[in-house]
């Protein structure tokens with residue numbers, strides 16, 4: 001398939017590129033940086049230098065790529081999730097999830113792209129019985145920074161799932177750790193190794209049905225059974241072939 005990977009240079013995008021290429025897909029990948037674009041080309045990706053907030057340029061880029069699938073791995077977060085920059089990061093990321101997703105969906109609709117796979121997060125469920133399934137409500141009664149994040153997540157998910165005729169798939173990822181995330185391990189729940197996040201994106205591109213999938217390591221907060229059952233998702237997948245128990 002031809003894949004348009006928005007966010008090819010991010011924590012997940014970087015791990016997803018080699019998985020896509022080794023599975024035989026053709027990849028067009030976005031970055032705003034010419035230098036990173038050169039690195040993408042060396043890795044076997046057709047680079048596109050584009051800012052997602054430049055809607056006309058984004059539409060032209062998607063039209064030129066003529067993809068079968070658009071993959072949304074765009075975030076706007078400080079490196080390593082630097083705590084001193086997280087309040088501003090939450091606002092910027094909410095704008096990415098609302099305006100950025102809107103521009104990406106518009107570009108996909110204009111080019112009749114049939115499928116969209118988008119990155120969301122898995123720890124925004126409203127308080128209630130656990131483990132949470134994908135049908136449980138988002139925490140729309142949240143306050144402060146969490147309210148800003150929930151607002152962005154809700155918009156991203158609505159645009160992804162309700163923009164017919166696009167077949168929209170939302171991956172609700174746990175807190176990332178591993179290469180490129182700034183942390184080798186995390187005590188946050190739910191958590192997720194970045195390699196397993198990338199493998200879930202590949203599985204979703206190839207197999208998922210329209211809807212939402214929780215993607216994390218097994219934990220008491222949420223259920224990952226849908227992704228295991230429908231996608232064959234393995235939370236212990238690692239790109240080097242070594243898995244953790």
Ligand SMILES: NC(=O)c1ccc[n+]([C@@H]2O[C@H](COP(=O)([O-])OP(=O)(O)OC[C@H]3O[C@@H](n4cnc5c(N)ncnc54)[C@H](OP(=O)(O)O)[C@@H]3O)[C@@H](O)[C@H]2O)c1
Pocket residue numbers: 006007008009010011012013030031032033036050051052053073074075076077078079080081120121173174175176177180181182
């Ligand atoms: N579920 C999670 O826990 C989760 C999810 C995502 C990220 N994070 C964490 O957040 C931190 C930063 O993440 P990250 O390394 O993925 O970097 P990031 O700075 O959040 O960027 C991610 C991707 O989005 C692209 N991007 C950002 N703004 C853009 C814009 N206006 N237009 C087009 N593309 C844009 C970046 O491209 P260019 O910069 O190349 O243009 C990059 O490919 C890391 O510590 C990571 O682990 C956590």
